Amino acid sequence: MYNIVFIGFGVVGTGLAEIMHNKKDYLKNKYGFEYNVLGVCDLIKGSIYDENGLDLEKVLKLNKEKGKIIDYPAKEKGLKSVEMIKKPEVDIIVEVTPTNVKTGEPGLTHYRTALENKKHIVSTNKGPVALKYRELKEIADKNNVYLGFEGTVLSGTPAINLATRDLAGCEIKSIQGILNGTTNYILTKMEEGREYEDVLKEAQKLGYAETDPTADVEAYDPLAKIVILANTVMEGNVDLNKVPREGITKITLEDVKRAKKNGKRIKLIGKAWREGGEVKAQIKPEEIPLTHPLANVMGVLNAITFETDVTGDVTIIGPGAGAYTAGYAMLTDMLEIHRRF
Amino acid sequence: MYNIVFIGFGVVGTGLAEIMHNKKDYLKNKYGFEYNVLGVCDLIKGSIYDENGLDLEKVLKLNKEKGKIIDYPAKEKGLKSVEMIKKPEVDIIVEVTPTNVKTGEPGLTHYRTALENKKHIVSTNKGPVALKYRELKEIADKNNVYLGFEGTVLSGTPAINLATRDLAGCEIKSIQGILNGTTNYILTKMEEGREYEDVLKEAQKLGYAETDPTADVEAYDPLAKIVILANTVMEGNVDLNKVPREGITKITLEDVKRAKKNGKRIKLIGKAWREGGEVKAQIKPEEIPLTHPLANVMGVLNAITFETDVTGDVTIIGPGAGAYTAGYAMLTDMLEIHRRF
Numbered sequence: 001m002y003n004i005v006f007i008g009f010g011v012v013g014t015g016l017a018e019i020m021h022n023k024k025d026y027l028k029n030k031y032g033f034e035y036n037v038l039g040v041c042d043l044i045k046g047s048i049y050d051e052n053g054l055d056l057e058k059v060l061k062l063n064k065e066k067g068k069i070i071d072y073p074a075k076e077k078g079l080k081s082v083e084m085i086k087k088p089e090v091d092i093i094v095e096v097t098p099t100n101v102k103t104g105e106p107g108l109t110h111y112r113t114a115l116e117n118k119k120h121i122v123s124t125n126k127g128p129v130a131l132k133y134r135e136l137k138e139i140a141d142k143n144n145v146y147l148g149f150e151g152t153v154l155s156g157t158p159a160i161n162l163a164t165r166d167l168a169g170c171e172i173k174s175i176q177g178i179l180n181g182t183t184n185y186i187l188t189k190m191e192e193g194r195e196y197e198d199v200l201k202e203a204q205k206l207g208y209a210e211t212d213p214t215a216d217v218e219a220y221d222p223l224a225k226i227v228i229l230a231n232t233v234m235e236g237n238v239d240l241n242k243v244p245r246e247g248i249t250k251i252t253l254e255d256v257k258r259a260k261k262n263g264k265r266i267k268l269i270g271k272a273w274r275e276g277g278e279v280k281a282q283i284k285p286e287e288i289p290l291t292h293p294l295a296n297v298m299g300v301l302n303a304i305t306f307e308t309d310v311t312g313d314v315t316i317i318g319p320g321a322g323a324y325t326a327g328y329a330m331l332t333d334m335l336e337i338h339r340r341f
Numbered sequence: 342m343y344n345i346v347f348i349g350f351g352v353v354g355t356g357l358a359e360i361m362h363n364k365k366d367y368l369k370n371k372y373g374f375e376y377n378v379l380g381v382c383d384l385i386k387g388s389i390y391d392e393n394g395l396d397l398e399k400v401l402k403l404n405k406e407k408g409k410i411i412d413y414p415a416k417e418k419g420l421k422s423v424e425m426i427k428k429p430e431v432d433i434i435v436e437v438t439p440t441n442v443k444t445g446e447p448g449l450t451h452y453r454t455a456l457e458n459k460k461h462i463v464s465t466n467k468g469p470v471a472l473k474y475r476e477l478k479e480i481a482d483k484n485n486v487y488l489g490f491e492g493t494v495l496s497g498t499p500a501i502n503l504a505t506r507d508l509a510g511c512e513i514k515s516i517q518g519i520l521n522g523t524t525n526y527i528l529t530k531m532e533e534g535r536e537y538e539d540v541l542k543e544a545q546k547l548g549y550a551e552t553d554p555t556a557d558v559e560a561y562d563p564l565a566k567i568v569i570l571a572n573t574v575m576e577g578n579v580d581l582n583k584v585p586r587e588g589i590t591k592i593t594l595e596d597v598k599r600a601k602k603n604g605k606r607i608k609l610i611g612k613a614w615r616e617g618g619e620v621k622a623q624i625k626p627e628e629i630p631l632t633h634p635l636a637n638v639m640g641v642l643n644a645i646t647f648e649t650d651v652t653g654d655v656t657i658i659g660p661g662a663g664a665y666t667a668g669y670a671m672l673t674d675m676l677e678i679h680r681r682f
Binding site: 019023026027031155156157158161162165166167168169170171291293295296297298301310311312313314315316317318319322324325327328329331332335336339340 | 360364367368372496497498499502503506507508509510511512632634636637638639642651652653654655656657658659660663665666668669670672673676677680681
């Protein structure tokens with residue numbers, strides 16, 4: 001029986017909570033995985049805690065109906081995130097506060113507090129892993145707890161675990177990926193002859209792009225992801241602030257057409273490779289031959305090709321965003337905790 | 342330190358042995374995985390055993406130079422496979438005898454003997470798993486040992502472990518796969534306007550197809566694989582002998598052209614799905630829309646799309662055959678044994 005707290009309770013946090021609630025019996029019967037949610041701490045929605053467990057169904061209902069959870073009749077209310085993480089009876093921290101790739105906060109403090117207090121952490125928050133992986137991994141190993149961040153790259157589509165676990169024993173020689181759905185959607189639609197600005201507006205209407213689309217179209221989001229892949233899967237020491245980054249804002253309809261004429265397709269590609277004993281990374285638009293598996297990854301789908309020494313090129317394709325798929329990523333990490341500890 | 346024996350020492354067995362030998366230090370330093378090869382038993386090449394371990398480099402050299410290993414100065418020679426499996430000091434059995442999907446033998450006896458004697462088994466032999474998975478899994482669970490068969494499907498490209506471990510917690514609603522490289526190569530080349538017979542001859546010259554190509558072109562090979570996926574990943578109870586099977590021998594150039602004209606591509610697709618509380622399976626050529634990730638898997642590559650309930654469709658693409666990739670599949674299973682036991 002694992003005691004779990006949610007730090008952050010936005011779309012991804014509630015996505016995970018819904019999956020776990022709906023699959024409670026399935027997880028118990030199939031994997032012997034049982035859990036109790038003791039607390040939820042969200043800056044806007046409120047902070048509730050009970051060491052005997054919350055009624056997750058009630059919490060989800062309250063959240064759905066009122067957009068906040070503070071009215072839940074919990075034993076303790078108003079605990080700060082760090083206080084909740086430190087509670088001695090808590091085993092696993094679900095960290096789903098917003099990504100900040102400049103400071104990593106507040107996620108970084110949550111990661112450190114969890115690991116230093118010997119709690120497993122599962123998270124979709126890219127900031128801490130993109131900025132401080134080595135430090136965090138060291139604390140996790142020292143305290144014999146799990147640092148789970150499958151959901152930071154390709155959300156629930158296996159990426160980190162695929163490379164480190166299924167491809168264990170291989171040397172990953174290079175990585176190439178379509179790591180951002182919004183930009184891949186825009187490039188896909190431009191191939192149909194539509195202008196960048198036009199497609200961007202549509203993507204915003206569909207909820208694929210934010211009102212301020214900078215993080216996607218200027219490639220800050222996939223930058224963090226390729227840095228995470230470079231530093232975790234390839235054990236590099238890449239500094240996010242020094243990685244060459246180019247978004248898709250300068251891509252014209254002409255560029256897209258010209259590539260197509262040459263049997264190629266423009267994709268925003270995150271790349272990591274070994275050079276002179278070091279791991280290097282970059283993110284920029286590239287022309288990919290149509291025969292390459294990545295060239296045929298269309299719309300909001302994401303994909304990664306891992307070049308390995310003994311089992312060739314392995315490509316994984318799947319959704320890269322969404323409440324359920326991102327939430328699910330943390331469930332797969334929890335099941336690994338259950339197998340391993 | 343794991344004590345390992347090889348039952349079978351053909352291309353796949355020697356492929357694994359070479360990888361393990363070349364990576365000996367890497368496996369020790371990175372994963373803490375250390376091993377000792379105590380024995381090799383091959384019907385044609387000979388049977389050698391030493392409870393203190395063989396010199397793997399010498400064994401490989403002998404095999405390369407003489408095509409047999411019987412001249413190795415081993416302590417015990419001529420042990421039968423079953424005798425070697427039962428040796429008390431042996432921990433892991435590498436089973437790489439040829440697949441037989443009618444009786445499963447001699448693999449089935451090797452699997453049973455290993456598991457009943459509390460030895461882990463890792464194998465690329467499809468027969469026993471395709472025919473007797475439930476029985477074998479039960480013996481493995483009862484004796485708390487690992488039944489590793491990643492290499493039976495998509496060889497070293499993660500398939501079984503991807504679905505059961507990375508996608509744990511998901512319900513796999515259906516599976517579609519290109520599970521045979523030879524037929525995919527033939528179909529790819531036919532799209533260039535070449536006749537079936539012509540391409541088949543070329544594939545035989547290149548070593549992609551056997552002199553008797555029946556297992557591939559009549560779809561017996563991918564049949565075994567879709568049955569393995571249906572019964573392991575989807576926990577079905579599919580009887581291999583009752584699964585509808587159709588190969589590619591009736592596909593004409595006309596068919597290929599017509600599909601292409603309609604924005605589709607003919608692929609030999611293994612499929613498993615749920616219907617009325619049961620898992621069903623089939624293997625036959627299908628017209629796949631070009632927008633589907635499987636449609637763009639060309640040449641000898643293999644691929645599988647897993648349809649999941651919470652994380653959408655996940656597609657994996659990679660090599661489906663080859664001495665190193667098939668050999669590697671068993672290494673990844675051994676590393677899982679090392680993590681888990």
